[in-house]
Amino acid sequence: MFRNNYDNDATTFSPTGRIFQIEYAVEAIKQGSAAVGLVSKNHVVLAALKRNAEELGSYQKKIIRVDNHMGVALAGLAPDARILSNYLRQQAMSSQMVFNRPLNIQKAVNSIADKAQTNTQSAGGRPYGVGLLIAGFDESGPHLFEFLPSGSALEYVATAIGARSQAAKTFFERKFEEFPDASKEQLIEYALTALRDTLAQDKELTSANTTVAVVGKDDAFTVYDDEEVEQWLSLLDTLSNNRSTGADNDDEDDDEDDEQNDQPTEASESTSAAMEVDA
Amino acid sequence: MNHDPFHWGRPSTKTYGEYNYLISNASNVDRSVKSNSEFPKMHTQQPMITGTSVIAIKYKDGIIMAADHMGSYGSLMKLEDLKRIIQVGDDAVVGISGDISDFQYLERLLDDLQIEDAYDMDQEHLKANHLSEYLTRVMYNRRTKMNPLWNAIIVAGFDDKDEPYLKHIDLLGVSYTSPTLATGFGNHLAIPLLRKKVETEDDVKKLSKEDAIQTIKDCMKVLFYRDARSWNKYSLCVIEKSTKSISLEHEVQVENMKWDFAQHITGYGVPQL
Numbered sequence: 369m370f371r372n373n374y375d376n377d378a379t380t381f382s383p384t385g386r387i388f389q390i391e392y393a394v395e396a397i398k399q400g401s402a403a404v405g406l407v408s409k410n411h412v413v414l415a416a417l418k419r420n421a422e423e424l425g426s427y428q429k430k431i432i433r434v435d436n437h438m439g440v441a442l443a444g445l446a447p448d449a450r451i452l453s454n455y456l457r458q459q460a461m462s463s464q465m466v467f468n469r470p471l472n473i474q475k476a477v478n479s480i481a482d483k484a485q486t487n488t489q490s491a492g493g494r495p496y497g498v499g500l501l502i503a504g505f506d507e508s509g510p511h512l513f514e515f516l517p518s519g520s521a522l523e524y525v526a527t528a529i530g531a532r533s534q535a536a537k538t539f540f541e542r543k544f545e546e547f548p549d550a551s552k553e554q555l556i557e558y559a560l561t562a563l564r565d566t567l568a569q570d571k572e573l574t575s576a577n578t579t580v581a582v583v584g585k586d587d588a589f590t591v592y593d594d595e596e597v598e599q600w601l602s603l604l605d606t607l608s609n610n611r612s613t614g615a616d617n618d619d620e621d622d623d624e625d626d627e628q629n630d631q632p633t634e635a636s637e638s639t640s641a642a643m644e645v646d647a
Numbered sequence: 648m649n650h651d652p653f654h655w656g657r658p659s660t661k662t663y664g665e666y667n668y669l670i671s672n673a674s675n676v677d678r679s680v681k682s683n684s685e686f687p688k689m690h691t692q693q694p695m696i697t698g699t700s701v702i703a704i705k706y707k708d709g710i711i712m713a714a715d716h717m718g719s720y721g722s723l724m725k726l727e728d729l730k731r732i733i734q735v736g737d738d739a740v741v742g743i744s745g746d747i748s749d750f751q752y753l754e755r756l757l758d759d760l761q762i763e764d765a766y767d768m769d770q771e772h773l774k775a776n777h778l779s780e781y782l783t784r785v786m787y788n789r790r791t792k793m794n795p796l797w798n799a800i801i802v803a804g805f806d807d808k809d810e811p812y813l814k815h816i817d818l819l820g821v822s823y824t825s826p827t828l829a830t831g832f833g834n835h836l837a838i839p840l841l842r843k844k845v846e847t848e849d850d851v852k853k854l855s856k857e858d859a860i861q862t863i864k865d866c867m868k869v870l871f872y873r874d875a876r877s878w879n880k881y882s883l884c885v886i887e888k889s890t891k892s893i894s895l896e897h898e899v900q901v902e903n904m905k906w907d908f909a910q911h912i913t914g915y916g917v918p919q920l
Binding site for chain 1 (some may be wrong): 807
């Protein structure tokens with residue numbers, strides 16, 4: 369079997385200038401179910417697909433409130449996300465306590481990006497195995513950031529992470545010009561449409577597996593789950609993925625991607641594809 | 648009357664017997680301790696070099712604040728060029744009275760805070776209300792350690808809604824606001840004069856900038872007349888909402904003083920005529 373000599377720790381470069389442990393960590397995000405986010409002039413919306421391990425089990429929480437003005441959606445290792453969101457909560461509380469002001473979103477994102485970067489420069493540890501979409505509203509307006517285990521933290525008008533998230537990104541790239549002037553309701557509809565595009569065959573959005581969060585100028589960060597999310601699901605004409613019935617099933621990213629695929633070359637292709645989107 | 652201050656306040660020997668000087672010479676330091684390592688940790692018991700009053704008044708378009716340039720070591724004029732109003736960021740000034748070494752510590756703290764706040768940020772966003780909250784936390788934290796920073800602070804500037812903002816913070820970490828504020832002796836000598844101009848927030852709207860500056864100048868004069876730890880050079884800060892500006896002028900002189908009454912004063916150390 370192919371054996372990689374340069375992926376034993378996060379501190380060793382390969383001769384081609386790559387750090388495989390970081391790339392594997394980014395791969396871990398794709399194992400998680402999708403989360404999408406998008407921004408208008410006044411609001412940020414997050415939406416995510418929850419998974420349950422067993423039919424009778426509870427669903428994994430996908431959106432975590434940090435403060436009144438910000439929250440995160442996660443894809444990947446949920447325990448790592450708990451560590452990061454708890455850290456953000458501490459930062460947010462400390463900002464309220466010491467300065468009586470809400471934590472600046474850019475500052476918050478930088479603070480966890482710095483933590484993630486530290487992990488990429490020490491042996492004996494591992495990078496975080498989770499990607500986050502950070503949504504918040506501060507004195508400079510609404511913001512959506514994507515956080516990756518590599519320590520990169522970039523701002524987006526709309527993006528998605530997790531399994532089959534490329535489908536959601538494709539949708540966003542087609543519609544993004546309409547986002548700035550969209551109302552809160554329209555924005556949620558766009559988010560759910562994008563999320564629907566990430567569904568596997570014969571799956572559909574239900575009030576049990578869909579979670580939505582909104583934050584905006586006059587709206588504190590609110591998470592909608594279960595019966596509360598029904599009002600938003602009703603905005604959609606259909607809750608199942610169009611592709612599951614129809615033609616364009618040849619989408620590369622669709623084939624239950626990356627599950628066993630830890631071949632470095634493949635991995636880097638999909639990450640660089642994701643990178644291009646934000647350029 | 649005996650004009651020798653050394654005898655002031657002592658119980659009369661006739662009535663109470665000879666004064667026991669062990670009382671005034673008593674120390675809270677354990678003299679039996681010989682080496683430094685055995686010496687118990689001691690916190691500030693009293694301020695050493697001190698700055699006197701800071702005064703401030705709100706007017707219809709902002710705030711005027713002033714504090715003189717003197718640092719006193721007891722009754723000695725140790726420093727005469729001490730600038731006790733400092734600008735912090737674009738939106739706030741801080742006037743500090745009390746212990747000067749603690750003032751310098753706070754100055755460094757605020758410098759570090761500005762660097763920390765501007766770190767990897769596009770724009771500065773440390774407003775006067777954020778600053779006063781921070782200083783209140785610092786002061787309360789130190790008093791809780793039974794080691795207070797021996798200062799009284801007035802923060803003035805613009806808050807996060809760009810409105811004029813004024814706050815007083817003391818060494819216990821207590822903060823309050825009012826259209827007129829003063830620290831130290833200013834509380835006794837300047838506040839009554841300031842309140843003649845501005846009693847409530849409604850009066851603020853009636854006070855013009857020129858009037859407010861003149862009121863503060865008059866107060867600095869009265870303080871120089873009557874506060875024996877004050878000086879006739881001071882910093883004057885004008886905060887103006889309409890131009891969103893903060894101007895800080897140093898070395899302002901107390902003007903139009905009248906000292907001709909002084910020659911008629913007798914007593915208080917002057918030989919009786």
